[in-house]
Each structure stands twice: as C-alpha cells, then as structure tokens.
Amino acid sequence: MRRNLSSYPLMWRLMDMLEAIFKKIWPKGGGFWSPYLMLSPAILLVGLLVLGLGYIGDASLRTLDTSTFLFSEEWSLTNYERALIEPFIRSVIWRSILGATIVTMITLLLAFPYTYVMVRTRSAFLRKFLLITLFLPFFIGQVVRAYGWLIILGKQGIVNDILGLVGIEPLRMLFNYPSVLFGLIQYMFPFAVLMLAPALTAIPEEIEAAAESLGASWVETMLHVIFPMAKSGMIGAGLVVLTLSLTDFAMPAILGGGTQDFVANAIYDQFFRTSDQGFGSSLAVLLIVIGSFLVWVVFVLVGAGTLAMGAKDK
Amino acid sequence: MNQPVSQKLFFWTLVVISIITLSAPTLVVLGASLTSGNIIVFPPDGLSLKWYEALVEKQELQDAFIRSIWVAIICVFISLPTGTLAGIALTKYRLRKGALIQTYLLLPFTIPLIGSGIGLMLVFGEVGVLGSLWPVGVATAVINLPFMIWAVSSSATGLDPDLELAAQNCGAGPVQTFFYVTLPSVMPGIITGSLLMFILSLNEFLVSLLLVDARIVTLPVQVYNSIRSIITPDLAAVSVVFIAVAMLAIAVLDKLVGLEIFLKSK
Numbered sequence: 290m291r292r293n294l295s296s297y298p299l300m301w302r303l304m305d306m307l308e309a310i311f312k313k314i315w316p317k318g319g320g321f322w323s324p325y326l327m328l329s330p331a332i333l334l335v336g337l338l339v340l341g342l343g344y345i346g347d348a349s350l351r352t353l354d355t356s357t358f359l360f361s362e363e364w365s366l367t368n369y370e371r372a373l374i375e376p377f378i379r380s381v382i383w384r385s386i387l388g389a390t391i392v393t394m395i396t397l398l399l400a401f402p403y404t405y406v407m408v409r410t411r412s413a414f415l416r417k418f419l420l421i422t423l424f425l426p427f428f429i430g431q432v433v434r435a436y437g438w439l440i441i442l443g444k445q446g447i448v449n450d451i452l453g454l455v456g457i458e459p460l461r462m463l464f465n466y467p468s469v470l471f472g473l474i475q476y477m478f479p480f481a482v483l484m485l486a487p488a489l490t491a492i493p494e495e496i497e498a499a500a501e502s503l504g505a506s507w508v509e510t511m512l513h514v515i516f517p518m519a520k521s522g523m524i525g526a527g528l529v530v531l532t533l534s535l536t537d538f539a540m541p542a543i544l545g546g547g548t549q550d551f552v553a554n555a556i557y558d559q560f561f562r563t564s565d566q567g568f569g570s571s572l573a574v575l576l577i578v579i580g581s582f583l584v585w586v587v588f589v590l591v592g593a594g595t596l597a598m599g600a601k602d603k
Numbered sequence: 604m605n606q607p608v609s610q611k612l613f614f615w616t617l618v619v620i621s622i623i624t625l626s627a628p629t630l631v632v633l634g635a636s637l638t639s640g641n642i643i644v645f646p647p648d649g650l651s652l653k654w655y656e657a658l659v660e661k662q663e664l665q666d667a668f669i670r671s672i673w674v675a676i677i678c679v680f681i682s683l684p685t686g687t688l689a690g691i692a693l694t695k696y697r698l699r700k701g702a703l704i705q706t707y708l709l710l711p712f713t714i715p716l717i718g719s720g721i722g723l724m725l726v727f728g729e730v731g732v733l734g735s736l737w738p739v740g741v742a743t744a745v746i747n748l749p750f751m752i753w754a755v756s757s758s759a760t761g762l763d764p765d766l767e768l769a770a771q772n773c774g775a776g777p778v779q780t781f782f783y784v785t786l787p788s789v790m791p792g793i794i795t796g797s798l799l800m801f802i803l804s805l806n807e808f809l810v811s812l813l814l815v816d817a818r819i820v821t822l823p824v825q826v827y828n829s830i831r832s833i834i835t836p837d838l839a840a841v842s843v844v845f846i847a848v849a850m851l852a853i854a855v856l857d858k859l860v861g862l863e864i865f866l867k868s869k
Contacts, residue, residue: 308776324696328704331689331752334681334745335710341722342714348725399624402617408866419622420862421853426625428849430806432823433842436830437628440635440643440839447631475624486866507610529712536715538809543830553717553809560721573718580715 342577349570360567368571378555378572385551386579388466389535392473396530397523399474400481405515407482408489427479435543438472439463464546472540477533481526488522489515528587532580552576629846636839643836654840664841667825670736671805674821677740678804679797682751685744686800687793690755691785695762711746719746720813727814739814739821743804750803751796757867758792791860802852806845 315323350364372378407419426434441447442462449459462468492515500510516523538553545551550558552572559569606614636655640648658664689708698704711719723745727738762785770784771777786793808823815824822841829838856862 304776304779304782307778311776311778324692324698327688327692328708330685331708331748332704334685334748335708337726337741338710338714338719338722338745341719341724341726343722344725344729345718345722399617399621402614403621406614406618416866417857417862419618420865422622422625424853424856424862425629425846425849428802428806428852429629429845430808430823432806432808432826432830433632433845434628436826436838436842437632439830440631441627445642475628478621478625483865490866507607532713532715536717538717539827543827553715556717556721557813569721573715573721576715577718581713584713 345570345573347570348566349574351567353565353567358564368568369575371568372571372575381550381552381555382575382579384466384549385535388470388473388551389531392470392477392534393527393531395470396474396477396481397527400478400485400526401519401523403478404482404485404489408486409494423479423482426475427483431476431539432543434476435472435539438468438475438544442468463544464548466545466549469541469545469549469551472544473534473537476537476540477530480529480533484526484529485519485522488519488525492518524587528584531583535580535583536576632839632842633846635836636843638836638839641835643839654836655843657837658840661837664822664825667820667822668841668844670819671822673736674740674743674807674811675801675804677737678743678747679801681741681744682748682800683793683797686748686751686796687755687786687789690752690792690796691759691762691789693752694756694759695764695785708752709749712749716746716809717813720810723810724813733814734816734819736819739811739819740804742810742814743807744800746807746810747800747803750799754796754799755789755792758795759789762788791864794859795856795864798852798856802849805848 348360349368350366351360351362352365352367353360403419403423407416407423410416410419439446443449444459444461444463446462448462453459496514496518497510500514501507505513535551536553537551538557541549541551541554542557545554553576556569556572556576559565559572563569635643637650637652638648639651639653692698693701693705693708714722720742723738723742724733727733727742732738766788767780767784770780775783806823807821808827811821811824812827815821820828822845826838826841853862
C-alpha cells in the first residue's frame with residue numbers, strides 16, 4: 290500500500306490542494322454567489338467602457354472657449370444645440386442613417402441566398418468553399434479590404450484599365466457615396482451570414498417539402514414559410530449590419546476620401562483636427578443615442594433575435 | 604431536393620455576385636503584391652517577389668507588425684478567462700437579473716466603436732497610460748468581449764448538467780469538476796472564441812488609431828497612414844501578411860473545431 294501512496298500523481302495533489310483552497314474560501318460550496326463571481330471579471334472589463342461613457346458625457350457638457358482654448362467649468366447644453374443646428378452635422382447624420390439603411394437592405398438581400406445555399410447544399414465541398422470565401426475577408430480587416438477596392442476602382446485602377454482597353458474614358462468610381470456603401474456592404478456581408486446561418490439551419494428541410502407538396506411555389510415557400518421562421522436570424526443580422534454601418538469609420542474615410550464623412554469621421558475630426566473635445570463628445574453621445582434608439586425599437590417590436598446570449602427565456 | 608430552375612437561377616446569380624464581391628479585394632491585393640512594376644496596373648507588368656524583398660528593409664512595418672501581434676496576444680490573454688467564465692455562468696445558471704446582465708455585457712456591441720474608442724481613450728488618458736501598448740490590447744478585449752462570451756455560451760448550451768453531477772457523485776470537488784468536465788465540454792467554444800479575438804484584435808483599426816501615438820502605431824494604422832499618401836506595391840505585400848494570417852487562422856479553426864460549427868443552430 291505504501292507504494293501506491295508514493296505514486297499518487299502530482300496532478301491529483303495539485304487538485305486536492307486547489308479543492309482545499311476552494312473549500313476554505315467558499316465553505317458552502319459556492320452556491321448563490323458563484324455565478325455572479327464568475328461574471329465579475331467580464332462585468333469589470335465592460336465597466337471600463339461605462340466609465341469611458343461617463344467621461345464622454347461629462348466632456349459633452351463643457352463648451353470650448355475659442356479665445357483661451359479652455360473648457361468651461363459649468364455644464365451646459367450648448368454643444369448639443371450646436372450639433373442639432375449646424376447644417377454640416379445634420380447632413381452627416383442623415384448621410385449615415387440613409388447609408389446604413391441602404392447597406393442593411395442590400396446586405397440582407399445578398400446574404401440570405403448565400404446562407405441558404407450554404408446551409409442547404411448537399412455538397413460538402415461547396416459548403417466548405419462558401420465558408421472559406423466568407424471567412425477570408427472577415428478575418429482580413431477593413432483597411433486591407435478598402436485598400437483592395439482602391440486598387441480595383443481607382444482612377445488608374447483595374448476596372449479603368451480594362452475599360453481603357455476597349456476605349457472607354459476612365460470613370461471616377463471612388464470617393465463618392467456609392468463606393469462607400471459598396472465597401473460597407475462587402476464589409477458587413479460576413480456578419481450578416483454568420484447571424485443568419487443558425488436560424489436557417491434550424492429550419493427542417495421537410496417543412497419546405499411539405500409546403501411544396503401542398504402546392505406552394507418556391508417564392509411562396511420562401512415568403513410564407515422560410516422568412517417567418519428565419520425571422521430571429523434576419524433581425525439579428527439586420528441589427529448588426531445597421532448599427533455597424535451607421536457607426537463605421539474606415540470605409541467613409543478611405544473610400545469616401547473625406548468628402549463622404551459619416552458621424553464617426555465627424556467625431557474623429559472634432560477630437561484630432563479641431564481639438565474640440567466637448568463638441569466631439571456631444572456628437573458621440575448623439576450617435577450612441579441614435580444607435581441605441583434604433584436597436585431598442587427593433588428589440589421592442591420583434592425581440593432580440595439571435596443576439597440573445599446564453600440561456601433562452603422561452 | 605429538386606429545386607425549380609428559376610429558383611436556382613435566382614439564388615445562384617446572387618451567390619456568384621456575393622462570391623466575387625467578397626473575394627475581389629483579396630485576390631487583387633495578392634496579385635498587386637507580385638507585380639514587377641513600380642505602380643499597380645492591369646494587366647500586371649510581370650511577376651516578381653521584389654516587393655516582398657523590399658519589406659525586409661522596412662523596419663517600421665516590421666515593428667508595427669510585431670506590435671500588432673502583441674496587442675492580439677494581450678487581448679486573448681485577458682478575454683479568454685473572462686469570457687469563458689462569463690459564458691459558462693450565463694448558460695449554466697438561471698440568474699436573477701439575467702436579462703439585465705446580458706444587456707450590460709452586450710454593451711461593447713451596442714455602443715459604436717468610435718464611442719467606445721474615445722471613451723477608453725479618455726479613461727486611459729486620465730490614468731496616464733496612453734502611449735504604451737497594453738491599453739490597446741485591453742481595449743480590443745473590451746470591445747470584442749461579446750464574441751468570446753458568445754462562442755463559449757453557444758457551446759455550453761450543449762453541456763449536460765448531469766455530467767457535472769455524475770463527476771461530483773464520483774467524488775470530484777468543484778475545482779476538479781470544472782477542469783475535467785465543464786471546461787473540456789466548452790473547449791470548441793473557447794478555441795473558436797480565442798481565435799476570433801486574436802484575429803479581430805490583430806485587425807482592429809479604429810480603436811488602435813485612437814489609442815496609439817506615432818511611436819507605437821500598429822500595422823492596420825500604419826497601412827492606413829500609407830494608403831493616404833501614395834499607393835505603392837510594397838503596401839500590397841504587407842497586406843498579404845494579413846491575408847496569410849487570416850488563411851492560417853481559418854485552417855486552424857477548420858482543423859480544430861470545423862468551420863461548420865458556425866452553421867449550427869443553438
């Protein structure tokens with residue numbers, strides 16, 4: 290029996306020790322506090338963000354004195370009034386909201402068939418191919434993708450080179466609204482598919498067959514069976530695309546060339562060009578309010594969709 | 604299933620458009636990096652690896668790359684334990700105020716990146732740590748944390764609570780149960796989540812742009828700054844580094860958990 294005792298593995302000793310420590314700290318075995326304890330690091334980490342929002346809120350209420358270049362001691366709503374009145378800011382806000390809406394609709398329109406084919410195909414190879422085509426740009430990042438579009442669409446870019454070969458004058462395809470929206474759609478596409486996929490997987494194929502055997506055309510099956518059943522995924526995808534494109538910085542900055550600023554670009558400029566932290570912060574608050582409002586409206590109308598994390602309430 | 608021709612045509616037209624749109628920038632950047640000319644033209648002047656050779660000389664690009672890797676490592680180091688614990692807790696327990704906690708933990712997604720970035724910039728500025736690299740890592744961990752929680756919680760829904768009870772029945776304490784039963788069963792989620800965090804942090808542009816100064820630019824910021832001056836093919840060669848890392852990540856992800864995991868319904 291002695292031999293056995295000395296061969297007691299090190300790992301077991303370590304575990305015994307940990308168990309003992311654990312027991313010391315929580316004699317009752319965890320119980321009520323343990324899940325909250327497990328959540329606390331995440332809550333603290335996100336707390337940094339909340340703290341940051343506090344700073345933004347504070348800064349947004351202080352006006353810049355342009356003669357002394359100091360911020361006022363007292364709080365006032367001057368920055369917000371300015372943000373709502375100034376025509377430039379107004380046009381930037383509308384450009385962002387309109388752009389995000391268009392991008393969301395086109396992205397969903399393209400992402401749905403892509404996801405559907407990917408989920409339904411019998412060919413494992415095709416599925417893998419579509420997945421890799423999807424993940425590659427997703428993992429590459431916005432700057433490099435925008436750079437690719439610059440090479441393709443630029444004045445001396447590939448498309449113009451090809452047009453030149455057949456004798457067409459070079460077109461100006463960059464630094465305008467459509468090029469920004471186009472870049473955003475390509476950027477958002479993988480997000481939309483990844484949100485949609487679980488919802489479409491959950492729909493059994495037999496249901497489509499049943500609809501068709503009852504005489505529904507494929508368009509009717511899509512509209513009346515698949516869309517309603519995939520609603521949660523569509524909402525999740527739509528919300529993610531809407532909020533991300535509304536608040537995007539890189540695509541308007543790179544593909545818009547400074548002429549197609551979205552709200553994020555205007556905020557950046559206030560901080561780093563005009564050095565008016567107060568006004569920049571008030572714009573940031575406005576953007577957060579607009580974004581949260583849109584999300585809240587969708588949540589209230591149709592629920593969180595696939596955005597819900599963890600256990601389902603259903 | 605036999606699909607009608609009209610349906611096939613409709614779907615495939617959109618799918619092909621999507622495939623082209625998704626892949627075009629990547630392919631073009633790859634092609635441009637191999638040109639032998641000094642500017643990027645189509646058809647290419649000829650093939651050469653000279654722009655890759657040019658990278659060896661570019662100390663600032665290499666430094667930026669190493670900084671980006673550090674940022675990504677710090678991000679995973681922070682978010683892996685944090686997100687794993689939170690993901691398990693959210694799935695395993697029916698929490699009081701569960702909905703509230705979920706909404707709170709989704710804040711990094713609902714707050715626009717520019718808002719989070721500037722907020723964190725003000726916080727780090729107040730503490731006086733701006734100018735070092737680790738705050739960038741922390742910031743990317745914060746803004747992407749929901750991805751980690753999500754990945755873990757979606758694989759934790761498959762966790763059978765009876766297994767944990769069985770382990771405890773066999774004499775395992777809470778620590779052993781956690782390391783030998785709970786953790787292995789959420790491993791696919793942890794792997795997926797960590798890889799996502801690494802890649803997203805490596806590529807993070809806006810928050811990097813806000814938090815770095817000229818001495819500690821990360822690679823995406825470096826590329827962005829160069830794009831705005833002149834576009835030369837050496838930039839394409841650098842971008843291929845990102846593409847290579849992305850391909851590697853996809854290969855690892857596919858090997859370890861399978862890409863199809865993203866198609867599973869909860």
